[in-house]
Amino acid sequence: MQTMTFFERFERDILAGRKTITLRDHSESYFKADETVVAANLETGISYGQLYITDVAWVNFDDLNEHHARQENMSLADLKKLIREIYPEIEQLYQITFKLL
Numbered sequence: 867m868q869t870m871t872f873f874e875r876f877e878r879d880i881l882a883g884r885k886t887i888t889l890r891d892h893s894e895s896y897f898k899a900d901e902t903v904v905a906a907n908l909e910t911g912i913s914y915g916q917l918y919i920t921d922v923a924w925v926n927f928d929d930l931n932e933h934h935a936r937q938e939n940m941s942l943a944d945l946k947k948l949i950r951e952i953y954p955e956i957e958q959l960y961q962i963t964f965k966l967l
């Protein structure tokens with residue numbers, strides 16, 4: 867099974883079902899819908915659950931909206947700021963929607 871890493875600070879939201887999407891760059895666009903992956907902390911490598919990917923889609927940074935923000939459990943302003951910290955340049959983001967198993 868493939869592993870999807872997340873920053874440690876998102877573990878609680880993922881395990882509570884409050885964070886149900888992640889936005890990545892093309893380097894992680896190999897994740898596909900209908901796959902189950904292991905969720906793990908980027909910093910510690912410790913895995914903590916399995917995620918079933920229900921959907922994947924490309925989304926432009928400028929098209930991010932409140933719906934994306936709600937699925938990330940943060941405000942749209944915070945989400946955009948965060949993405950610009952992680953991915954300073956990119957325009958196209960790969961949206962991965964998942965369910966905690």
Ligand SMILES: CC(=O)Nc1ccn([C@@H]2O[C@H](CO)[C@@H](O)[C@H]2O)c(=O)n1
Nearest residue numbers: 871872873876888889890908938949
């Ligand atoms: C290698 C690696 O783990 N990278 C990333 C990249 C992104 N994210 C989160 O996805 C959402 C949108 O980018 C936000 O919630 C991010 O913090 C993450 O947790 N980990």
